[in-house]
Amino acid sequence: MDVIRIVFAILLPPVGVFLQVGLGLQFWINILLTLLGYIPGIVHAVWIIARR
Numbered sequence: 001m002d003v004i005r006i007v008f009a010i011l012l013p014p015v016g017v018f019l020q021v022g023l024g025l026q027f028w029i030n031i032l033l034t035l036l037g038y039i040p041g042i043v044h045a046v047w048i049i050a051r052r
Contacts, residue, residue, distance in 0.1 A: 004019075005020055014034055020049050
């Protein structure tokens, strides 16, 4: 299942975070990072998935 989350994290970072943590604070932080720049959103999403 982690492979699917990482693929989503690369394509659509907020979806990967949502699949991992739901609609929590990390999800909203990831949306903000993705809006500010696509790469920071990807890095944050992969970090959240790998950490848990």
